[in-house]
Amino acid sequence: LSTRRDDEFAEYVTSRLGSLRRTAYLLCQDWQRADDLVQGAITKLYVHWGRARAVERTDAYTRAILVREFLIERRSGWARRITLHPGPPDESAPVADIEGVLDLRAAMVTLPPRQRATLVLRFHCDLSVDQAAEVLGCSPGTVKSQTAKAIDSLRRALESGESPSRAGRRGPAEIHGVK
Amino acid sequence: MDEPNVRCLLDQMAQAEPPSSRVDVRLASRLGRRRLRWRRICASGASGLAAIALAGLLSSDLITSGPTGAVAAGTAKAQAGFSPFVPYASFGWLPVGFTADTTKVSPPVQTAQSTLVTAASMLTDQAFLLVVYPAGSCQMGPWGKFVSPMITQNFERRHHHAPPPYFQSCRAFNFSTGEGVGPVNGQVNGVDTYLGSGQVHGDLGNGGNYLTWEYAKGAWAQLQLTTTSSRDQGQDSGAWISGSAATAALLRVADRIRFGEGQPESFPFQITGMPTNQGLYSTSYAAYGARTLNTNLWLGLGPSAPENDIEISATPANKPATCAFVKGRSTRGTLDGARFTLTTMPVPDSYGAAVMEGWQQEELCGYTDHLQISILVAQNLLSRQRWPLTSAELSQYTAVTVLDHMMLLGPDPANWTTNPLG
Numbered sequence: 001l002s003t004r005r006d007d008e009f010a011e012y013v014t015s016r017l018g019s020l021r022r023t024a025y026l027l028c029q030d031w032q033r034a035d036d037l038v039q040g041a042i043t044k045l046y047v048h049w050g051r052a053r054a055v056e057r058t059d060a061y062t063r064a065i066l067v068r069e070f071l072i073e074r075r076s077g078w079a080r081r082i083t084l085h086p087g088p089p090d091e092s093a094p095v096a097d098i099e100g101v102l103d104l105r106a107a108m109v110t111l112p113p114r115q116r117a118t119l120v121l122r123f124h125c126d127l128s129v130d131q132a133a134e135v136l137g138c139s140p141g142t143v144k145s146q147t148a149k150a151i152d153s154l155r156r157a158l159e160s161g162e163s164p165s166r167a168g169r170r171g172p173a174e175i176h177g178v179k
Numbered sequence: 180m181d182e183p184n185v186r187c188l189l190d191q192m193a194q195a196e197p198p199s200s201r202v203d204v205r206l207a208s209r210l211g212r213r214r215l216r217w218r219r220i221c222a223s224g225a226s227g228l229a230a231i232a233l234a235g236l237l238s239s240d241l242i243t244s245g246p247t248g249a250v251a252a253g254t255a256k257a258q259a260g261f262s263p264f265v266p267y268a269s270f271g272w273l274p275v276g277f278t279a280d281t282t283k284v285s286p287p288v289q290t291a292q293s294t295l296v297t298a299a300s301m302l303t304d305q306a307f308l309l310v311v312y313p314a315g316s317c318q319m320g321p322w323g324k325f326v327s328p329m330i331t332q333n334f335e336r337r338h339h340h341a342p343p344p345y346f347q348s349c350r351a352f353n354f355s356t357g358e359g360v361g362p363v364n365g366q367v368n369g370v371d372t373y374l375g376s377g378q379v380h381g382d383l384g385n386g387g388n389y390l391t392w393e394y395a396k397g398a399w400a401q402l403q404l405t406t407t408s409s410r411d412q413g414q415d416s417g418a419w420i421s422g423s424a425a426t427a428a429l430l431r432v433a434d435r436i437r438f439g440e441g442q443p444e445s446f447p448f449q450i451t452g453m454p455t456n457q458g459l460y461s462t463s464y465a466a467y468g469a470r471t472l473n474t475n476l477w478l479g480l481g482p483s484a485p486e487n488d489i490e491i492s493a494t495p496a497n498k499p500a501t502c503a504f505v506k507g508r509s510t511r512g513t514l515d516g517a518r519f520t521l522t523t524m525p526v527p528d529s530y531g532a533a534v535m536e537g538w539q540q541e542e543l544c545g546y547t548d549h550l551q552i553s554i555l556v557a558q559n560l561l562s563r564q565r566w567p568l569t570s571a572e573l574s575q576y577t578a579v580t581v582l583d584h585m586m587l588l589g590p591d592p593a594n595w596t597t598n599p600l601g
Contacts, residue, residue: 006208013204021200022193035201036575042204046211104188123186124193151185 009049013042016059020066026120027070029109041066063125064135067117071136107157115150122147216336255438257314257395260291264597265443267294268311268400271435274428276302276418284308284407289444292316302418304408307432308389314398390429394438402433443597447493447550449586451601489581492553495590499546514582517552519545521576543578549590554578 013020020041024034044065045052052061108116114136121132122143129147133140261267266289270279283299284306294311389403404425420428502520504511509522523539541556556577574580586601588594 009208009211010204013207017200017202017204018197021197021202025195025197026189026193031198032201038202039207042202042207043210043214046207047214049211105192119185120189123182124189147182151182154185 005049008053009046012053012058013045016062020062023063023120023124024066024070026108026124027067027113027117029105037066037070041069044069060127060131060135063121067121067135068137071113071117103158104154107154110157111150111153115146115153118143118146119150255395255398257398258439259315260313261289261294262443263289263291264446264599265289266296266441267313267439268296268309269437269441270296270298270307270309270432271437272432273298273307274300274420274432276300277305277307299407300418303414303420304406305420306405306407308403308405309400309436310402311394311400311436311438312398314395317399388425388429390433392433394436400433400436402429402436404429445592445595445597446599447495447588447590447592447595448491448552449588449596449599449601450491450581450584451586453580453584489577490553490555491581491585492551493587494551495549496546496551497549500544500551502544503542512579514579517545517547517582517587519543519552519579519582521579523576541576541578543576543582545582548587550587552582552585552587554581556581 017038020038021031021034024037024041025031028034028037041062045062048061048065052058055061108119111119117136118132121127121135122129127135129140129143133143136143138146258267266287273279277298277300279296279298284297285295285308287297288295292313293316294309296309297306298309299306387403387405389401391399391401394400404420499518503509503522504520505522505524508524509520511518511520513519520543522542522544524542525539541554543552543554545552545554574583588596
């Protein structure tokens, strides 16, 4: 039974790994942390695998674990309080990026984790307001207000040109025609 | 910017070429299985790494007598578990030359499941070792075995097979069913006692006679008179206790042991607000020196990490001690002003022979607020092998998490707390 459970679990996770990593990356904007996030989430998924595989939407169940793992981690405010001596350079991932994406990435980092999670769930995972509310454990009204605030914050951040990656380059509005 | 724009930009961001994955599906299965096993154990009512830690120290090989049936219980009030921060038992009387010294043999070790206190002779190499169990944790089995169902379960959880016979009992001796059963070697508070010989504590002492008795209903204690050195210094002196005098001394010391009258221990730190998935669930401490200038606190994390045994030590110090820095395995950092060095090392298996694949031991050495801090995490399984660590990665280390949640109370014992877990 255990072997069968493990096989099913491994097969499912392997098939969804790319998608989970991308979602995690959008949430935390760092591939190393994204992998840690996914690792923690799939470990929890294993514990609840009996329930997860029985539900109609296993993907949604898994995504909810991932997002909650991210929100729990971010609550500690760790990144603001710890420094390293000497600070090692973060490994840069081989990303084929464009300036607009860099701008958005820099702006996304400034968003509170809950707003960031709302955007990812709504516009990357294509969840409805109700579905996003279920994952985040809040009301649909809160999801709507968080979405509006997040978009507004992004707009202001991108228009003000404060994001470091934007210096000396064109803004996303010029690239993508957004206002 | 509107919703379609955000969607478009997120899609582009997600399409970026990711670096190779560090996610390990087999590792997740392995850790998940451990958690499941732990949940089942918790559900069946068994818990406590501290008990198994103490059990690991106990070994013995010989018993000369045992019980024939039910014995009367002592007059002390039975407790199902001890407070890990209040020493449960202490010596009320010791032979001349003996003192409840905390450095010569061992500091007292208090857990929720057991108490260890020692007293050493200043004149000879002899010492008393007292181990006390709460009610129900150890009992005389139907075949004369002094057994602990909880320790058996914990062993199985860790090693995935039944414990060997020497490990199966609370103090790891068997009352032989066919020989020497019956003689009672004295009474303590009107309760029959049983005399054995062998080694009660594997790391402490070189064996000797010991008493076992039921100090309260369903609760047992053991007292051993042992030697602390193979040279047996002082054996020829008049202060050396042996033969019938040793039995008499054991009976008298046991008769005066105080149960449940200890004062709460003080700690120079308080741990609060640990993440909910890392709730501290099991504690014990060892205290060094008079009113403890050096206190070790052993903790375990909750179901999310059942294997993480943590040892915390905080000692007043005027200047920081040198922390070892191992290139490729150490990272230096500062957390809210506390400078620290985090080092990870491979973990040997229980027998010290092979290295456990993927397991690491975390060692955090730090200094702040005139306290030298040491946090050891005995076993932790982490997916990354890349050094040096980033600041975000550091937060994944249990030792750093513990430091993050430690409120330090300075070097003055007057400011310390008797409630280190907040």
